[in-house]
Amino acid sequence: MTAVALSRPARVLRIEIRRSVVLWSVPLLAALFFFDSFRTVSGFAPVWTVRSSVLTTNMIEDFGPFAAGLAAWVASREGRRKTGDLLAATSRPAWARQLCALGATLFWLLATYLACVAAVYIDTALQATWGGPPLWPIAVGVVEVVTFAVIGFTVGALFPGRFTAPLAAIGGFLLAFIGYHAALGVQPGMSTYALLSPSTAVPLGDAGVFYHVAPDLAIAQVMFMGGITVGLLGLLTLAPVFRVSYRGLLAGISRAGRWLCVAGVALLAAGVAAAATAFALAGTAKPGVSGWDIPALHDAASDQPVPYTPDCAGIALPVCVQPAFSAFLPAAAAALQPAAAELKGLPGAPVRAELVSDGNGTRNTQGMLFAGMPKPGVSGAPPVYNFNSDNGMAPLWGSPAGTDNAGWRAGFQQVFLSAFVAGPPQAGADILTPAQQAVVTALMTAIGSPAPQFDEAFTGNGQVVGGATQAQIAAAAQRFGSLSPAARHAWLAAHLTALRAGTLTLNQLP
Amino acid sequence: MNIELSDITRRFGRNVAVDGVTLDVGTGVLGLLGPNGAGKTSLLRMLATILPPSSGHLTLLGRDPRKPADRREIRRRLGYLPQNLGYYPSFTVVEFVEYFALLKEMPPHLVPKAVAAAIEKVDLGPKARAKLRTLSGGMLRRVGIAQAIVNEPELLLFDEPTAGLDPEQRVAFRALIRDLGQTATVIVSTHLVEDVGAACSEVALMSNGKVVFRGTPEELTARGEAGQGVGDAPLERGYSAILAAARSAS
Amino acid sequence: MTAAEVRSPSAAPAAPARWPTPPGVRLAWLHWRSRRVPAAVLALAVCGGVLRAALEWGWLFKTGHFAQEFPMIVEGGAAAVLVITTHSPFGEAERTASRWLPYLRLGTALAMTGMAIGIIQLCVTGASLDGGILVMARNVLGVTGIGLLSSLVTGGLLAWILPMGYIAFAEYALLQSWTNPWTWPVRPPTDRGAWLCACLVFGIGLAAFTIRGARTRLAEDG
Numbered sequence: 015m016t017a018v019a020l021s022r023p024a025r026v027l028r029i030e031i032r033r034s035v036v037l038w039s040v041p042l043l044a045a046l047f048f049f050d051s052f053r054t055v056s057g058f059a060p061v062w063t064v065r066s067s068v069l070t071t072n073m074i075e076d077f078g079p080f081a082a083g084l085a086a087w088v089a090s091r092e093g094r095r096k097t098g099d100l101l102a103a104t105s106r107p108a109w110a111r112q113l114c115a116l117g118a119t120l121f122w123l124l125a126t127y128l129a130c131v132a133a134v135y136i137d138t139a140l141q142a143t144w145g146g147p148p149l150w151p152i153a154v155g156v157v158e159v160v161t162f163a164v165i166g167f168t169v170g171a172l173f174p175g176r177f178t179a180p181l182a183a184i185g186g187f188l189l190a191f192i193g194y195h196a197a198l199g200v201q202p203g204m205s206t207y208a209l210l211s212p213s214t215a216v217p218l219g220d221a222g223v224f225y226h227v228a229p230d231l232a233i234a235q236v237m238f239m240g241g242i243t244v245g246l247l248g249l250l251t252l253a254p255v256f257r258v259s260y261r262g263l264l265a266g267i268s269r270a271g272r273w274l275c276v277a278g279v280a281l282l283a284a285g286v287a288a289a290a291t292a293f294a295l296a297g298t299a300k301p302g303v304s305g306w307d308i309p310a311l312h313d314a315a316s317d318q319p320v321p322y323t324p325d326c327a328g329i330a331l332p333v334c335v336q337p338a339f340s341a342f343l344p345a346a347a348a349a350l351q352p353a354a355a356e357l358k359g360l361p362g363a364p365v366r367a368e369l370v371s372d373g374n375g376t377r378n379t380q381g382m383l384f385a386g387m388p389k390p391g392v393s394g395a396p397p398v399y400n401f402n403s404d405n406g407m408a409p410l411w412g413s414p415a416g417t418d419n420a421g422w423r424a425g426f427q428q429v430f431l432s433a434f435v436a437g438p439p440q441a442g443a444d445i446l447t448p449a450q451q452a453v454v455t456a457l458m459t460a461i462g463s464p465a466p467q468f469d470e471a472f473t474g475n476g477q478v479v480g481g482a483t484q485a486q487i488a489a490a491a492q493r494f495g496s497l498s499p500a501a502r503h504a505w506l507a508a509h510l511t512a513l514r515a516g517t518l519t520l521n522q523l524p
Numbered sequence: 525m526n527i528e529l530s531d532i533t534r535r536f537g538r539n540v541a542v543d544g545v546t547l548d549v550g551t552g553v554l555g556l557l558g559p560n561g562a563g564k565t566s567l568l569r570m571l572a573t574i575l576p577p578s579s580g581h582l583t584l585l586g587r588d589p590r591k592p593a594d595r596r597e598i599r600r601r602l603g604y605l606p607q608n609l610g611y612y613p614s615f616t617v618v619e620f621v622e623y624f625a626l627l628k629e630m631p632p633h634l635v636p637k638a639v640a641a642a643i644e645k646v647d648l649g650p651k652a653r654a655k656l657r658t659l660s661g662g663m664l665r666r667v668g669i670a671q672a673i674v675n676e677p678e679l680l681l682f683d684e685p686t687a688g689l690d691p692e693q694r695v696a697f698r699a700l701i702r703d704l705g706q707t708a709t710v711i712v713s714t715h716l717v718e719d720v721g722a723a724c725s726e727v728a729l730m731s732n733g734k735v736v737f738r739g740t741p742e743e744l745t746a747r748g749e750a751g752q753g754v755g756d757a758p759l760e761r762g763y764s765a766i767l768a769a770a771r772s773a774s
Numbered sequence: 775m776t777a778a779e780v781r782s783p784s785a786a787p788a789a790p791a792r793w794p795t796p797p798g799v800r801l802a803w804l805h806w807r808s809r810r811v812p813a814a815v816l817a818l819a820v821c822g823g824v825l826r827a828a829l830e831w832g833w834l835f836k837t838g839h840f841a842q843e844f845p846m847i848v849e850g851g852a853a854a855v856l857v858i859t860t861h862s863p864f865g866e867a868e869r870t871a872s873r874w875l876p877y878l879r880l881g882t883a884l885a886m887t888g889m890a891i892g893i894i895q896l897c898v899t900g901a902s903l904d905g906g907i908l909v910m911a912r913n914v915l916g917v918t919g920i921g922l923l924s925s926l927v928t929g930g931l932l933a934w935i936l937p938m939g940y941i942a943f944a945e946y947a948l949l950q951s952w953t954n955p956w957t958w959p960v961r962p963p964t965d966r967g968a969w970l971c972a973c974l975v976f977g978i979g980l981a982a983f984t985i986r987g988a989r990t991r992l993a994e995d996g
Contacts (some may be wrong), residue, residue, distance in 0.1 A: 054946075105602075106597075106627040179934065
């Protein structure tokens with residue numbers, strides 16, 4: 015059997031791949047991925063869209079700067095190693111040579127990046143209970159790594175010096191940083207750039223669950239970064255033209271070759287056009303049901319809610335969740351049963367608890383709601399307790415340091431009881447009156463959970479609010495909690511309306 | 525003629541490195557002598573198509589290097605060893621020579637054999653898999669020679685090829701270029717007159733950018749006997765006599 | 775050249791006048807030039823300029839827990855740039871030549887570290903840098919120590935990789951609010967453990983570099 019003969023470019027590429035300096039940086043990249051991206055994503059809910067957000071945020075902050083720096087190092091090789099004359103006397107054009115060097119650099123960078131993507135996706139697949147791996151984040155991430163590398167390569171080729179590589183790495187860090195902060199909306203004037211930056215805040219806990227995430231923004235981002243990449247490759251192609259300066263541009267064009275110049279100009283123009291088009295498209299983006307929609311790219315069919323059959327558990331109070339959150343159902347149901355038992359028979363007591371979508375409030379540049387998110391509450395006839403992933407269950411995801419199950423359970427019960435005691439969801443700040451706080455505290459104690467910690471805002475930063483201090487509230491709670499369950503239940507049945515209206519004072523609690 | 529130079533000049537700012545050189549060279553070995561700063565390296569770099577001339581006309585292998593397509597074809601048939609050889613320390617000997625064979629657009633199926641042959645010709649077979657960073661200066665020079673000859677070029681340019689070679693290797697190198705000169709045009713720029721005498725069929729002597737002598741080594745020797753040259757060897761005396769005459773004329 | 779010149783060489787040229795610069799200063803200056811210190815100073819100025827631009831144009835959080843995020847990149851980057859000056863273009867020839875080499879290494883490393891701190895501080899004068907010069911100096915010291923240690927293994931030219939890796943790691947530590955002293959870039963200026971750690975790493979790196987110098991291979995480029 016004869017071996018497959020490799021073409022010339024493939025053989026050059028093989029040598030470059032074998033001897034690439036990037037190979038020696040793979041352990042560092044892997045370590046950064048583990049400590050930063052993998053540990054971070056382990057604290058996210060096992061929802062595909064949520065976990066895949068790390069591909070374009072943390073992982074890019076790990077890979078991007080080194081892609082830029084190492085590519086700059088490779089590109090400056092000819093200048094540092096004084097092989098310019100030797101290579102100039104060969105027939106293969108400079109752009110072909112550089113492409114092989116860049117290709118080898120990208121080979122190891124992307125191989126490492128994709129291996130890390132596989133680690134994230136395999137870990138998610140082992141835990142996710144619904145849906146499948148999204149591919150657009152991979153595409154965006156790959157293009158991002160390539161763009162960082164090409165930026166660094168261009169800088170290294172144009173300025174071959176020993177300081178170019180670390181300066182390119184610093185530039186990579188800054189690009190990733192500025193993109194991230196633009197996405198958070200730190201710079202209001204940069205909103206279109208913010209949309210085009212693949213960096214994002216952690217998406218809502220149910221991103222891509224109730225509604226499909228439209229690929230509009232991902233397409234624009236790929237187009238934008240791809241345009242930058244192609245444009246820079248055009249610049250690299252034209253670089254030899256500008257190096258021959260002793261007789262001016264015409265001499266440079268003549269020496270470099272007319273077709274090469276045409277190709278370089280075409281690449282540069284195509285890149286600029288693509289990037290400008292993406293910028294224009296991103297400028298037309300508007301908030302959609304699950305992210306940002308760009309009218310020219312949007313498929314209206316993707317706005318339809320994703321059909322599902324909820325998973326339910328619990329007898330005293332059935333708790334129903336979208337199947338993507340089935341892993342948390344037993345804990346959620348177990349947490350709410352004792353609390354529901356305290357409320358059973360009371361006017362407006364919920365007959366069911368249901369996880370609903372985070373809704374369609376005002377979002378920041380990457381779809382993170384910061385206003386208008388529905389609050390957990392009891393509503394409807396028959397009354398149903400609605401909670402959402404971010405407000406109700408997010409703390410259950412935990413963090414790289416571990417999950418505080420007891421803390422989550424107490425918090426989940428507190429939110430449930432507070433929603434019932436306070437009445438229908440209110441717009442504005444969540445402020446329970448002292449009497450309401452005392453009742454919730456007493457009920458929490460009655461079901462064996464620790465006394466709740468209300469935020470400082472609830473008590474006005476320690477100042478006297480509504481005529482009560484923390485000590486007074488605690489005393490009233492203890493008093494109310496010392497009643498028998500039947501007496502407590504009867505009092506609540508009789509005074510629930512007044513309690514919800516906020517007209518009861520601490521002294522009026524038994 | 526593989527090389528046709530007609531009134532070639534090369535300037536670097538106000539410095540005229542090569543001044544109106546006219547030279548025709550065919551198959552054989554031409555030794556290029558001259559003191560430091562005579563313009564030998566600049567001339568060689570123009571012949572290697574790295575540097576365009578400031579004025580004059582240059583034809584290499586019947587082609588005009590000003591045209592990109594012709595230049596590319598020339599480079600396919602060119603072997604060049606610069607004075608300062610740059611290299612990539614992590615490459616092995618085989619990889620380095622193979623890299624240049626591929627950059628010279630040799631047919632891929634011929635590359636492995638050509639690389640092996642080139643490495644054997646410079647007697648680096650046992651070191652074929654060694655990384656370049658582990659080689660001595662002389663061995664690196666031989667690697668440089670190997671990459672220059674791997675594509676069996678029709679035009680070979682060597683700038684100080686024997687720097688760092690031990691005497692035995694220098695003898696081997698002279699035999700090699702005599703052999704190469706049977707079918708190719710070989711130009712060897714060197715300070716070592718004994719290399720010129722042993723290997724070259726012709727000698728050109730440069731001074732201040734001009735070619736002040738063109739002839740055979742015997743003719744150079746004769747000029748030393750006739751003039752007031754100094755040196756231990758006949759060629760050295762011829763060399764110094766011609767230079768002295770050139771300086772007094774200018 | 776004629777035989778006459780060889781038989782009767784001309785009189786030796788007169789001894790040069792006394793150098794205006796003391797030999798030690800001259801040696802140090804040549805040593806710095808061989809290490810491309812002037813170019814490094816320019817690169818450090820670029821780092822400082824970028825930080826100043828960020829402070830002026832609001833690219834970063836100016837206060838709060840994440841205010842250190844951007845400055846940390848620049849400070850670590852400055853350290854990564856200055857450790858490149860550990861590379862020697864002369865290789866082994868220099869090592870055998872002089873007993874002054876360790877002192878030159880020590881002086882250069884200290885001077886470059888001081889220059890990095892000074893240049894960054896100069897660039898941000900008048901702007902409000904979180905943590906001030908103390909935190910900035912501590913970060914530069916510590917990351918430089920990492921770079922100096924790295925140069926013993928990777929050589930000077932690639933010694934920037936590990937410091938930048940450490941900065942990437944420190945960014946994560948900042949987000950996770952780690953309190954370990956060896957994550958000194960994210961610690962407040964009053965954290966003594968962080969100071970101790972940073973100075974220790976710098977001291978060890980400086981000592982190792984002074985004694986051993988950056989790793990050199992055969993015929994590294996100049």
